[in-house]
Amino acid sequence: MPLDDLILGLQRALDRLVRRLRLGRPPSPGRRRLLIVQIDGLSRAVLEEAMARGRAPFLARLVHQRGYLMTPMCAGLPTSTPAFQLAAMYGVRPDIPGFHYHDKRRKSDVYFPRGGDAAHVEQTQAAGRRGIVSGGGTYGCVFTGGAASNLLTFAMIKRPTGAGLVRTASKLVVIAWVLIKGTIVSAVEVVRALLRMIADPVSAASGSWKWLAIKIGISVWLRELFTLAVAHDIYTGVSTIYINYLDYDVAGHAWGPRHPRALQALHRVDASIQRLWRVLRRVPEHRYDLYVLSDHGQAETVPYLKVAGGRPIEQSLFDDFFSPDLTAAGSAPEPRRVGLVRGFEALRAHRAPGFFQRFVNYLEQDFPWVLGGTRSVREHDGIRVIAAGPNAFVYFLETEEPLPLERIEARYPGLASRISASPGIGIVLARSAAGPLCFWRGARYGLDALGAGPFAKRPDLERIVEGIRDLMAMPSAGDLVIYGIDAPQGNVSFVTEVGAHAGPSINEMETFLIHPPGVSVSTPITHPVQLYPHFARYQADAA
Numbered sequence: 001m002p003l004d005d006l007i008l009g010l011q012r013a014l015d016r017l018v019r020r021l022r023l024g025r026p027p028s029p030g031r032r033r034l035l036i037v038q039i040d041g042l043s044r045a046v047l048e049e050a051m052a053r054g055r056a057p058f059l060a061r062l063v064h065q066r067g068y069l070m071t072p073m074c075a076g077l078p079t080s081t082p083a084f085q086l087a088a089m090y091g092v093r094p095d096i097p098g099f100h101y102h103d104k105r106r107k108s109d110v111y112f113p114r115g116g117d118a119a120h121v122e123q124t125q126a127a128g129r130r131g132i133v134s135g136g137g138t139y140g141c142v143f144t145g146g147a148a149s150n151l152l153t154f155a156m157i158k159r160p161t162g163a164g165l166v167r168t169a170s171k172l173v174v175i176a177w178v179l180i181k182g183t184i185v186s187a188v189e190v191v192r193a194l195l196r197m198i199a200d201p202v203s204a205a206s207g208s209w210k211w212l213a214i215k216i217g218i219s220v221w222l223r224e225l226f227t228l229a230v231a232h233d234i235y236t237g238v239s240t241i242y243i244n245y246l247d248y249d250v251a252g253h254a255w256g257p258r259h260p261r262a263l264q265a266l267h268r269v270d271a272s273i274q275r276l277w278r279v280l281r282r283v284p285e286h287r288y289d290l291y292v293l294s295d296h297g298q299a300e301t302v303p304y305l306k307v308a309g310g311r312p313i314e315q316s317l318f319d320d321f322f323s324p325d326l327t328a329a330g331s332a333p334e335p336r337r338v339g340l341v342r343g344f345e346a347l348r349a350h351r352a353p354g355f356f357q358r359f360v361n362y363l364e365q366d367f368p369w370v371l372g373g374t375r376s377v378r379e380h381d382g383i384r385v386i387a388a389g390p391n392a393f394v395y396f397l398e399t400e401e402p403l404p405l406e407r408i409e410a411r412y413p414g415l416a417s418r419i420s421a422s423p424g425i426g427i428v429l430a431r432s433a434a435g436p437l438c439f440w441r442g443a444r445y446g447l448d449a450l451g452a453g454p455f456a457k458r459p460d461l462e463r464i465v466e467g468i469r470d471l472m473a474m475p476s477a478g479d480l481v482i483y484g485i486d487a488p489q490g491n492v493s494f495v496t497e498v499g500a501h502a503g504p505s506i507n508e509m510e511t512f513l514i515h516p517p518g519v520s521v522s523t524p525i526t527h528p529v530q531l532y533p534h535f536a537r538y539q540a541d542a543a
């Protein structure tokens with residue numbers, strides 16, 4: 001949009017001033033800067049289809065005409081944003097079994113959108129390493145990666161140096177423009193939706209309102225804000241930038257990874273990346289290397305409620321396996337407050353560094369919930385069940401350490417195999433003296449036998465074995481880890497969503513890394529932990 005260019009021009013003039021004040025110099029000779037663009041939730045298969053069908057035209061040109069290379073990447077297990085980002089940003093295999101889980105040692109749940117949880121995980125698991133975004137900026141990420149500036153962290157306003165003020169003013173120009181443009185585009189979308197409803201009230205089902213909400217919240221406001229803020233960072237020469245576009249993942253959760261609305265969201269993300277590319281070309285002296293990657297894909301799922309008789313997984317487990325004599329009485333779901341309210345409280349209490357990162361996480365995970373989905377925790381009689389997506393965790397709270405299957409089955413004989421044979425269940429994972437075990441359709445498999453059972457047709461069997469080994473080595477993974485992926489009824493999610501991820505299906509695990517020609521990446525990339533040394537080199541450069 002030409003007006004965007006005008007605003008960026010104005011911003012650039014301010015930035016020149018910033019540069020004169022000794023902010024934003026080019027890197028020292030021979031050094032390069034790093035821009036990582038993450039397209040959340042995009043599998044390699046969907047990207048390739050989208051590129052072939054003109055739904056990601058810029059990325060297609062980048063790869064087919066500009067010589068950028070697309071390298072396959074395996075996301076590891078779980079296929080979940082926080083696990084991916086901690087591994088890529090710090091080079092550690094994290095203890096993050098999902099987006100929502102329980103930590104038996106701390107006796108508390110970890111739920112990433114909640115103020116402080118992501119910060120705690122990052123502090124305790126980054127192992128004192130230098131994050132790949134140290135001194136840079138992160139946008140829409142779960143973790144900071146060491147970034148000094150998360151989006152809209154106004155700490156700099158408190159240091160009113162001349163340069164700081166000019167820099168702040170420059171950023172405010174961008175924010176003001178996003179506010180104006182966002183308001184106009186939102187209004188246009190609302191009017192359009194109203195007109196559609198007047199014209200055709202019958203087909204104006206709730207789905208289109210959902211779409212409108214997502215389009216305005218994420219695809220107008222957040223994407224614009226991120227894109228312009230990153231453009232600003234590129235002009236000022238921020239050494240490393242990690243931006244995560246959430247549009248596609250959120251639309252994919254709501255409608256499915258190949259739904260036209262999800263592909264439309266991808267198309268808009270593609271256009272935003274093109275805008276960043278243009279900015280990069282305007283400041284070649286800043287010498288950025290552009291990487292485009294995805295943290296995981298999605299599987300198309302059917303809801304557990306539909307295939308298992310209308311009860312959520314946490315209820316089925318208690319009704320049918322743990323305490324058949326108990327009814328729902330006495331097993332109240334965890335009281336939880338509406339996410340945003342908590343978030344704003346945290347902001348007011350000044351204990352939410354990177355508050356807007358958390359806000360983004362609310363959108364990522366709470367959208368299905370806000371729009372009528374469910375997410376549940378149930379605890380009774382020392383057993384806590386958390387349903388987090390296509391994955392559910394069962395924790396026996398009597399021990400702080402993971403409880404091995406031998407002890408679980410002393411109390412509940414044949415439990416894992418019986419759960420694995422029940423409707424809507426794919427695999428059940430447990431730990432045993434002989435290593436991790438996988439139960440599928442009522443039968444038990446050691447990791448060396450997976451190829452003879454649940455993963456018989458998978459060419460990436462080795463990656464699955466490694467992923468399950470990693471997952472069950474995490475102290476915070478449930479004593480039982482239950483997946484709805486590959487149930488007899490298809491892929492199943494335990495929460496209300498169409499697209500789901502965390503599990504081992506091929507589209508969840510297989511993603512990509514697009515990188516510049518002339519940059520050598522060691523392949524194959526079998527786990528995001530391998531990205532760390534590659535990206536950390538830019539840190540050494542920036543120092």
Ligand SMILES: [Zn+2]
Nearest residue numbers: 041249253364
């Ligand atoms: Zn997601």
